[in-house]
Amino acid sequence: MRISSLFVFLAVVLASQTAVSSASELEAFQRPEGIPAPSSNPLTVAKAALGKTLFFDPRLSRNQQMSCATCHSPDNRWSDGRKIPLGAEHLSHPRRTPTVLNSAWLTALMWDGRASSLEAQAVLPITTEHEMNYDMAELTARLQHVEGYYPLFAKAFGDETITQQRISDALASFQRTLVSETAPFDRWVEGDTTALSDSAKRGFDLFTSKAQCAACHTSWRFTDDSFHDIGLASTDLGKGAFVPAQIVIMQHAFKTPSLRDLPENGPFMHDGSMTTLEEVVRHYEEGGIQRASLSKEMQPFDLTDSERNDLIAFINSLTGPVLEIDFPELPE
Ligand code: HEC
Numbered sequence: 356m357r358i359s360s361l362f363v364f365l366a367v368v369l370a371s372q373t374a375v376s377s378a379s380e381l382e383a384f385q386r387p388e389g390i391p392a393p394s395s396n397p398l399t400v401a402k403a404a405l406g407k408t409l410f411f412d413p414r415l416s417r418n419q420q421m422s423c424a425t426c427h428s429p430d431n432r433w434s435d436g437r438k439i440p441l442g443a444e445h446l447s448h449p450r451r452t453p454t455v456l457n458s459a460w461l462t463a464l465m466w467d468g469r470a471s472s473l474e475a476q477a478v479l480p481i482t483t484e485h486e487m488n489y490d491m492a493e494l495t496a497r498l499q500h501v502e503g504y505y506p507l508f509a510k511a512f513g514d515e516t517i518t519q520q521r522i523s524d525a526l527a528s529f530q531r532t533l534v535s536e537t538a539p540f541d542r543w544v545e546g547d548t549t550a551l552s553d554s555a556k557r558g559f560d561l562f563t564s565k566a567q568c569a570a571c572h573t574s575w576r577f578t579d580d581s582f583h584d585i586g587l588a589s590t591d592l593g594k595g596a597f598v599p600a601q602i603v604i605m606q607h608a609f610k611t612p613s614l615r616d617l618p619e620n621g622p623f624m625h626d627g628s629m630t631t632l633e634e635v636v637r638h639y640e641e642g643g644i645q646r647a648s649l650s651k652e653m654q655p656f657d658l659t660d661s662e663r664n665d666l667i668a669f670i671n672s673l674t675g676p677v678l679e680i681d682f683p684e685l686p687e
């Protein structure tokens with residue numbers, strides 16, 4: 356934030372009766388200017404366009420029935436609205452489909468962080484048995500028979516060669532372009548005091564003070580990109596499956612999800628076990644299941660009914676308009 360706008364902002368905050376949050380506190384929630392991308396895969400319009408086509412193309416799955424968008428659908432805020440993803444029903448530890456909105460900023464991907472970049476992640480759904488159940492070499496060979504892809508690859512990469520790396524790079528590039536639209540909260544952070552209801556403003560204060568949500572849900576995306584056990588009943592070990600059992604705080608630990616653009620009726624959490632924000636807030640009030648791995652930040656607290664409504668009004672202010680995109684034409 357520029358110094359001059361900071362002063363204007365401070366004055367506005369001081370003049371407001373309900374917003375007691377300081378400007379510097381709000382600055383921590385300000386949206387970034389650009390979209391980050393690794394130097395090994397710079398973001399270009401042509402690569403994102405190819406990636407969009409691949410993302411919606413069911414030929415990326417063995418039986419040609421499932422595309423990435425089957426589970427990460429623009430109509431469901433880039434998730435699937437389901438407690439358990441399609442086709443994953445037979446799994447003993449099924450996990451809910453997270454959104455791919457704002458994935459450009461993810462530092463650890465998947466609920467347990469087992470993928471470290473969008474490029475690396477893209478291979479997983481294509482090759483996972485309960486998802487697209489395909490093989491990268493077979494997929495590359497299949498796409499080499501789709502002539503309509505040649506000009507798209509040529510534009511994106513300089514020549515029409517189709518490789519596994521180029522498929523992953525393009526999918527990653529498209530996903531980086533999926534950024535949340537401006538929400539009422541953003542307009543408030545920028546100084547528009549009318550953008551939030553008084554209830555949502557009080558909710559923000561609860562979020563950052565008494566309810567301690569901001570201990571984990573920080574930054575403009577409202578996540579610390581870290582892993583915590585918040586005491587859900589699920590027996591899934593989450594990140595715990597990848598670290599020695601002695602690292603107690605990583606048992607039952609899952610990645611803190613962003614709170615932007617949450618679907619109205621959930622489902623929420625890695626196991627899709629909650630369907631309303633009231634249920635979520637009441638879980639935090641109670642403090643979760645007591646076990647050695649439970650996060651130290653999970654301290655029970657009491658909210659009145661009206662405080663609970665304020666907190667929920669605040670979370671809803673993080674939801675902006677639906678991100679509209681044009682569906683790609685699939686090449687023949
Ligand atoms: C059958 C449904 C399904 C399909 C198809 C699918 N995904 Fe996913 N996606 C999931 C689920 C479930 C997870 C979380 C898995 C986990 O954490 O164990 C996930 C996680 C992700 C993530 C990580 C998000 C985060 O917050 O960490 C990205 C990125 C992603 N998928 C992209 C893709 C791409 C690209 C494709 C197509 C190549 C794809 N997905 C196809 C269900 C699906």
Ligand code: HEC
Nearest residue numbers: 566567568571583609610611612623624625635639650652
């Ligand atoms: C100790 C860190 C921590 C604190 C404190 C915390 N959260 Fe969370 N939150 C998480 C993690 C981790 C998850 C995912 C847990 C899982 O699925 O196992 C989560 C999930 C959520 C979800 C579900 C989002 C989704 O996409 O499924 C909501 C909503 C939420 N938290 C809101 C809040 C609110 C409101 C507060 C304050 C009352 C709060 N959180 C406090 C770490 C935290």
